[in-house]
Amino acid sequence: MPNTNSPSEAATNRSIRVFISSTFRDMREEREILVKQIFPQLRKLCEQRGVTWSDVDLRWGITQEQSERGEVLPICLAEIDRCRPYFIGLLGERYGWVPDDIPQELINQGPILNRHFELMSASDPLRSAAVPQ
Numbered sequence: 001m002p003n004t005n006s007p008s009e010a011a012t013n014r015s016i017r018v019f020i021s022s023t024f025r026d027m028r029e030e031r032e033i034l035v036k037q038i039f040p041q042l043r044k045l046c047e048q049r050g051v052t053w054s055d056v057d058l059r060w061g062i063t064q065e066q067s068e069r070g071e072v073l074p075i076c077l078a079e080i081d082r083c084r085p086y087f088i089g090l091l092g093e094r095y096g097w098v099p100d101d102i103p104q105e106l107i108n109q110g111p112i113l114n115r116h117f118e119l120m121s122a123s124d125p126l127r128s129a130a131v132p133q
Contacts, residue, residue, distance in 0.1 A: 019083035022090030
């Protein structure tokens, strides 16, 4: 299908979305530095080049209701997918949250979760019993 956008329309549609991932408690200061100091500079550079910059930080993006309905992981994975290939992972001393179970339909959506369960099953036979089939 031919591109029907004019060159000026294509230029205005350029954007960068960056997903920020870390545990919330032990990386609070690092996230604040990114949000308050680094990202404004990057946003300005992008704007000078006709690119829209946005960062996705789910500290404020998931409601209590969504959490109670078990929607945290699907929301996170969808946002990560929308931000591809821009992902910043901040690693600290805490392991972070791991869901008790993941619905099979969510696992089937992408190779990352399938691979995770394959590795977990291979390294921990007891855990393999909890892996959805």
